[in-house]
Amino acid sequence: MxxxxxxxxxxxxxxxxxxxxxxxxxxxxxxxxxxxxxxxxxxxxxxxxxxxxxxxxDLRELLSDVAVERLRPDTPPADHGSLRADLEAWTVQFAEEMSSTAGRTYIRDALVGDPEQGNAARCSDYAAEQLKALGVRAAGRGEAVPDVETLLDVVVAPLMYRILFRPSDLSAAYTDHLVATALGRTAPLSPPKS
Amino acid sequence: MxxxxxxxxxxxxxxxxxxxxxxxxxxxxxxxxxxxxxxxxxxxxxxxxxxxxxxxxDLRELLSDVAVERLRPDTPPADHGSLRADLEAWTVQFAEEMSSTAGRTYIRDALVGDPEQGNAARCSDYAAEQLKALGVRAAGRGEAVPDVETLLDVVVAPLMYRILFRPSDLSAAYTDHLVATALGRTAPLSPPKS
DNA sequence: CCGCCAGACGCAACTTCTTCGCGTTAAGCT
DNA sequence: AGCTTAACGCGAAGAAGTTGCGTCTGGCGG
CATH class of the missing domain: 1.10.10.60 (Homeodomain-like)
Structure with missing residues (x-):
């Protein structure tokens, strides 16, 4: 706990x-x-x-603890042979899970239930661990890997911001755009909305 | 309301x-x-x-409404003569206000109190309006301005993610880094933690 | 200008949740 | 095995949340 x-x-x-x-x-x-x-x-x-x-x-702290457990990834990220493919797949899955109704509820419960924010930090650590695993695997293949901090800033943070503050749009094009930006803007897709 | x-x-x-x-x-x-x-x-x-x-x-929805009011910016962003100076100043102020104890509480209250997430969307709209004003002013000076969506992704989202999920560090170097990235990485500062 | 309608409020009784003191149980330690 | 003490169960007291009903008032049509 x-x-x-x-x-x-x-x-x-x-x-x-x-x-x-x-x-x-x-x-x-x-x-x-x-x-x-x-x-x-x-x-x-x-x-x-x-x-x-x-x-x-109180109830909020209890729900916060349970929510963090449910947000814990149960498996290491799948191996698709390249950093780009791995990161794209992970991002899509992450976005789907977190933007679902249940996912958003868990995030908000985890965020608000713990005064010390320890549970929120744990959520971020989960994502960081997954990204770290991706990076280590890619480094083993000899690929150049972006920093985990950078990936959190460029991929995870924008996704979370939209999920929490802008319940509207989380298109596949957007997640692709984020991944492309993270990997050195190989895909020059501009942001989807305007 | x-x-x-x-x-x-x-x-x-x-x-x-x-x-x-x-x-x-x-x-x-x-x-x-x-x-x-x-x-x-x-x-x-x-x-x-x-x-x-x-x-x-219930109490949460009431607090959510009050929190959104307190998060509303009361003045247009200050004019420092250039987009970079304006954006840097705005980002620093935004980070300070939002990362304070009171600011974090208001954000969380606003996030969690409204089932329809309308209050959260309003928070994002406030930031978007401020950034929009910065952009319009810069465009009036003939400067090239990044898209508001891009600024939200590159500046606001990482700040909010750290404030909500990683209560540790929000250094001035980090905000500078975010602004530099947003304005076309004129400052090659790498992320602080690595 | 007047009266009607409906949404919003006050009141009060009721239910449910929350807190707290005290006795009991059972983990951990020597 | 015995001791210590954190953790639990129980029950009572207090506070918060819910609901029905009557009243008030702002908005609207006549």
Whole structure:
């Protein structure tokens, strides 16, 4: 967990955390996220509400923790033989996952639930790790690889900005444009809108 | 307001909205944002809590509306004689305001309070308007101006991404780097962290 | 200018959530 | 195995959120 220092990671505490997280996922699937309440989750998890309040503080922090887990990539990025192909595929998948209704909700939950922003930083670390893996693989092929910081600035940040602040358009042409820019503007496509 | 269609913009409704917004600002300054509750705000505004709930739905949406108002730029960007100087000054000010504790709180409130994301879009529109004004002025001087979309991608998005997801570093060197990149990489400064 | 209509508000009762103190359980450690 | 203490369960008290109904007022047509 992130919002509190877990001093006792084993035994009952771990079981409680797991059952509560599972209860959140189940109830979210059954009733929708807006219907979630702490007493409801606690009942499903077989726990008293006060336990949830004491461990997580409030519903937002709990949802933030669960959201970060769901945003964690489960597999390393696919290998398509070249940095460009790998980065394009990763960007498309990233954009699709994050711009979906569920993805946007998870991002916003992760962002807002943690006062210390540790969960938000974790989201960024996930993307950085994936990009790092792409870079290492490309370097192994002898390709020149852009800095991870640069990729975050040029690819991830614009995508996230649009997802969070401009719910309108995330076309494939736009993601292609971002990747092309990141790889040294080999494709001179101008920004899509104007 | 954004979250509901205001069918009666005049008279009592307008007074209620104004007094509620003012109560939020006052109580936030006096007690801190975490101490705000709907009954408290309603009492200060001279209104019953049910009125607030009916008009705004819940505390988050109300805070979202207030946050957007506070994020609205009150003055057009200052004129420093050249696009580069204007953009640098604007970016520095933008970064300072948005990365402050209060600024981050307003951004997150604006982001999360409105299910339709209309308030988030408004934030982006504010930045776009400012950048547009810069561009128009530069064009009047005969300067070549980058597209507003490009500026959002290259300057605003990376700043916002760092503010939201990476609470660590927002150095002056970094903002300079972003502006230089936007204006055709006249300054070959590499990203700060690498 | 007057009266009608409808949206918005106040009030109050009700439900649900949230907090807190206290006793109990069980992990971790020696 | 015994001790210490963080973590949990329970229950009560307080606060927040919800809803129905009557009243008020701004907007609109006559």
């Amino acid at each position: 992130s919002t509190r220092a877990t001093t006792r990671p084993g035994g009952r505490s771990a079981r409680v955390q797991q059952s509560v997280h599972q209860a959140v996922r189940e109830l979210e699937a059954e009733l929708g996220r807006d219907a979630l309440t702490v007493p409801l989750i606690a009942a499903r998890a077989g726990v008293t509400p006060s336990t949830v309040y004491r461990r997580w503080g | 954004s979250t509901r269609a205001t069918t009666r913009p005049g008279g009592r409704s307008a007074r209620v909205q104004q007094s509620v917004h003012q109560a939020v600002r006052e109580l936030e300054a006096e007690l801190g944002r975490d101490a705000l509750t709907v009954p408290l705000i309603a009492a200060r505004a001279g209104v019953t809590p049910s009125t607030v709930y009916r008009r705004w739905g």
